[in-house]
Amino acid sequence: MSLDIRWLVPVAIVAAAPQCYAAKYMSEEQARMLIFAQADEFLAAPVQLTPEQMQQIDKLSGVAGRSPNQQVWRAMSKGVFVGWFFIDQVIGKHELITYAAGINADGTLRQFQIIEYLEAYGSQVRYTKWRDQFVGKTAASPLQIDVDIGNISGATLSCRHLTDGIKRLLVLQQSVLR
Amino acid sequence: MRPAMGTLLHVSAAGPDAAATETALDDAVASVDRVERLMSFHAQDSELTRLNRAAASAPQRVDPWTFAVLRRARRMAALSDGLFDITVAPLLVRQGLLPQSMDAPPDGGNWRDLTLLPDGRVFFERPLMLDLGGVAKGFAVDQAIHALRRGGCTEASVNAGGDLRRFGTRPHVIHLRRRTGLVPVAELRCGAVATSGGQDQDHERVAQPLGCIFDPRQRRAWAGTGSVMVAAPSCVIADALTKVAALAGPACKPLLARFGARALWHTVDIANIYIECS
Secondary structure (H helix, E strand, C coil): CCCEEEECCCCEEEECCCCCCCEECCCHHHHHHHHCCCCCEEEECCEECCHHHHHHHHHHHCCCCCCCEEEEEEEEECCEEEEEEEEEEEECCCCEEEEEEEEECCCCEEEEEEEEECCCCCHHHHCHHHHHCCCCCCCCCCCCECCCECCCCCCHHHHHHHHHHHHHHHHHHHHHCC | CEEECCEEEEEEEECCCHHHHHHHHHHHHHHHHHHHHHHCCCCCCCHHHHHHHHCCCCCEECCHHHHHHHHHHHHHHHHCCCCCCCCCHHHHHHCCCCCCCCCCCCCCCCHHHEEECCCCEEEECCCCCCCCCCCHHHHHHHHHHHHHHHCCCCEEEEEECCEEEEECCCCEEEEEEECCEEEEEEEEEEEEEEEEECCCCCCCEECCCCCCCEECCCCEECCCCCEEEEEECCHHHHHHHHHHHHHHHHHHHHHHHHCCCEEEEEEECCCCEEEEEC
């Protein structure tokens, strides 16, 4: 007998005006636990990209990076390296979406979680079914809406920008974290 | 889908063996019918009605299922310090919230007057009138789920008017009913969900509220607005905890955690919508 439920609503919100609210769905720690359940240690390994690395990643991923600084942790389980944990942000429609992503040691995407979503519409990108499409993707995957990633109508921009963000992280890992 | 327990019962299941699944579905529906036969407050010939008439005079032997529900209800009453109480029926009858099926005993009795004897018999220390409306439906859903699991189903869902339990691997999206339409609030793969709401918030409710909640402390129907959804490993616990979670609010989080349960409170006032989850 067990319970497996995930709220699709923020853990605490006060929504005033009709449709405008900021929603924090989980903390970074909760995202770590959801993505790397077996990890017992996260070693900070922040990356500062050189202009050349920035250019290369932009070119390979087809996505322009927003900052040379990338928050990265090495996830460890009983002293063994299991993957990289990233906190990253992309633009949704008008506002930034904060998300966490895990990349396995072999360079495949483990999972990602939305941490904070500030838009009134489009938070369907949190659905497991949509996020599960990314599991196992690599830097070589197309990662394009309507090619290997399904779109969510009403959340098109969030879908596209998150897909771009994941693609860029996969390329970044291949380029500088190997 | 068919009517049962004063609401609509919806059972669905899938398994490797179509014939076995078919049998399991029949067993599941039969389990719900059995709970209704035993524990209906309204039926004159239910075991509960017999208990209400006779258990203050002499200990009564009851079906193991009825005993199991009474045991859970009593434990919930003890742990919630009486916020959940199956002995408030006389007040409900007097306030017209339950039909008058027998002469209601004077109020003043509470869950402490319900004695469950070790040999499976039930005794009332003073005249009581029990109503299992707050737990029996959840228990029926659990029994239906057990039947489907026994029958080899790999994916199943039982929903009795908002008391829902499922197992399997596919996530099931639970919706919040709002004036503007259905809003998805949770993904449930395995476990149970039950919902209770205030009477006056018909348009701002989560899923299907189970009717009114009675507040044993205030001795009247709960005056709160909004609704509460409780998720728990079993439906009988989710069902019972919705009443506690509605009356106590987020302060009851430790009690919920004790049962491995989580809740979503959805309250509304003039200007704001508040949501809090555990």
